[in-house]
Amino acid sequence: MVGMLEPEFTEVVTGEAEVREVFRVPKVGAVAGCMVTNGQITRGSKVRFLRDGTIIWKGEVSSLRRFKEDVREVAAGYECGVGLSDFQDLKAGDVIETFDLEEVRRD
Numbered sequence: 078m079v080g081m082l083e084p085e086f087t088e089v090v091t092g093e094a095e096v097r098e099v100f101r102v103p104k105v106g107a108v109a110g111c112m113v114t115n116g117q118i119t120r121g122s123k124v125r126f127l128r129d130g131t132i133i134w135k136g137e138v139s140s141l142r143r144f145k146e147d148v149r150e151v152a153a154g155y156e157c158g159v160g161l162s163d164f165q166d167l168k169a170g171d172v173i174e175t176f177d178l179e180e181v182r183r184d
Contacts, residue, residue, distance in 0.1 A: 082183060084180050084181075084183075085180070085181040085183065086178040086179065086180055086181065087178070087179055087181055088176045088177075088178060088179075089176060089177050089178075089179050090115075090116070090174060090175070090176050091116050091117065091119065091122060091175050091176055091177055092113060092115060092116035092117045092118045092119070092122075092153075092174070092175040093113070093114050093115040093116060093172060093173070093174050093175075094109075094111035094112060094113045094114060094118055094157070094159065094172070094173045094175075095111060095112050095114055095170070095171075095172055095173075096109045096110070096111055096167060096168065096169055096170065096171040096172070096173065097110050097111060097112055097156075097169060098110040098169055099167045099168065099169065100158070105140075105160060106160075106165050107164075107165045107166075107167045108140075108142075108158050108159065108160050109158065109159045109160075109161070109167050109171075109173065110156065110157075110158055111156065111157055111158070111159050111173060112155075112156050113151050113152065113153050113154065113155055113156075113157065114153060115153055116153060116175070117150050117151060117152045117153065118138065118141060118150065118151050118157065118159065118173070118175055119138070119141075119149065119150040119175065120138055120140065120141040120147075120148070120149050120150070121137060121138060122137070122138055122175040122176070122177065123135070123136075123137055123175065123176055123177065123178070124136055124137060124138055124161060124173055124174065124175055124176075125173075125174045125175075125176065126161065126164060126171065126172075126173055126174075127171065127172040127173075127174060128168065128170075128171050128172075133166070133171075134161075134164050134166075136161055136162050136163060136164060137161075137162050138159055138160070138161065138162075138175065139160045139161060139162040140158075140159070140160035141157060141158070141159060141160075142157060142158040142160075143155065143156070143157050143158075159173060161173075
């Protein structure tokens, strides 16, 4: 019976970054220059974009750069450039929160 039920997922926050500056790049669009404040930001992870504490957009990190090179992850205390898929309305002071979905086991 348990195997026939739909799996339940919970969101686990893995990182948080504050947008310091927005860069407009031709052919790419807007890129957020961020400082990672908590955890780590990983390329391809799911994202909640917060402005004044409210969720504006959910999606994925499409690109992650540190200086001139592409990286897989950036830890807390470092700066990075974050490109978001299908979202261009970036402003300084916004918060990018990454999360993973973990399956909750049913007994």
